[in-house]
Amino acid sequence: MITIGEEEADQRIDNFLLRICKGVPKSHVYRVLRSGEVRVNKGRIDQTYRLKAGDVVRVPPVRVAETQKAAVPGAEFTILHEDAHLLVIDKPAGVAVHGGSGVSYGVIEQLRASRPQAKFLELVHRLDRETSGILLLAKKRSALTNLHEQIREGTIDKRYLTLVHGEWKNARQHIKLPLFKYNTPDGERRVRVQSDGMASHTVFNLVRKYGAFALLEAELKTGRTHQIRVHLSASGYPIAGDDKYGDFGLNRALQKPQGSRIALKRMFLHAHRITFLHPESGEPLTLKAELPRECDAFLRSLQAEAADERVS
Incomplete structure (x- = not known):
């Protein structure tokens, strides 16, 4: 049973589960959502439900993949700006911003590994692996939501x-x-x-x-x-x-x-x-x-x- 705090609020239940169920295949996460095994405040929800502060989420037992990924080495990058809401770095060329497509890990995974105390750290936008320069990360969900709105506008x-x-x-x-x-x-x-x-x-x-x-x-x-x-x-x-x-x-x-x-x-x-x-x-x-x-x-x-x- 997980009680949702301010920082987890306003995200979709499927994205929340994918983040906390590390190593669980995405297809299995959606299967338990469809089956009703995931409950919010004791009620059934669909995958588009947006969490609210104070919601109590029941996460059913899920088996993590037996072959664990290799540990991600923590890394820090040149910091251009940091405060309670934002982390802005200067990304080197040749470094992916996140794992996937043949890349086991990227900037976001390395930063999370080097900052285990960080409750929230998400990419605001992306840069190509071959591109260097300014990369924005949000340290609060409210900051992520606000910056995404600025991008849309x-x-x-x-x-x-x-x-x-x-x-x-x-x-x-x-x-x-x-x-x-x-x-x-x-x-x-x-x-x-x-x-x-x-x-x-x-x-x-x-x-x-x-x-x-x-x-x-x-x-x-x-x-x-x-x-x-x-x-x-x-x-x-x-x-x-x-x-x-x-x-x-x-x-x-x-x-x-x-x-x-x-x-x-x-x-x-x-x-x-x-x-x-x-x-x-x-x-x-x-x-x-x-x-x-x-x-x-x-x-x-x-x-x-x-x-x-x-x-x-």
Whole structure:
């Protein structure tokens, strides 16, 4: 019997059970829900029921999978902001935000492992594994609900820095292309431009040109999966180092140093700034994550390469 507190309130019963029944297959959790074995205040409920503070939930005995997952190593990441409601980190490239799809654990699991005393810690949004930068996590359910509402209303201002290949022309350019999600035959999630896809809008601001490359700031007006990557690729400006939608021949060349230019061994996409209303105070909060060292060093090498070309 579990009594629901303020932090568990307002979440669906199925999501609550999936969180507390670690190691239990999702199908089994839904089976016990449908069978009526889960009771709230001694009454039957369906999987869409939203918990209220003070509810008493009966969770039936459930058998945990015999093959336990390997222990998740705790980890901390560079903290950009932390208070009683929020944790904002600078996620490195190459680290998944959560486990699944061949990844046994990600940022959220590692943070929970390193903070066993935390009663509540949830991702507010996601970043691609290959993308670095600002990642928001909620330390209270009220904060999570508030920030999700801001995301739905489009009031959160998220900015990314990215380096593309090609002759970028405009100082400010809107790209509106509908995006369709699908899975490859091996189960990998992909996105393509398709007329019946979801409406998607990105605004790109030119920061600086580096020879055949351009550094852009991207403003997300919608938040679709792989939106920046697909909008740029479909417009003829692949992101340097993008192994899903980029120019694969270019990526191979960039992985090797050439003259003054150093090697680039990651995708050049970084969530560098975010502005939102603090979920408790309602005051605007702007946070920034500096460009990672490897990206900054690559830009400097492009600058040096351009200088060498001018001299020669």
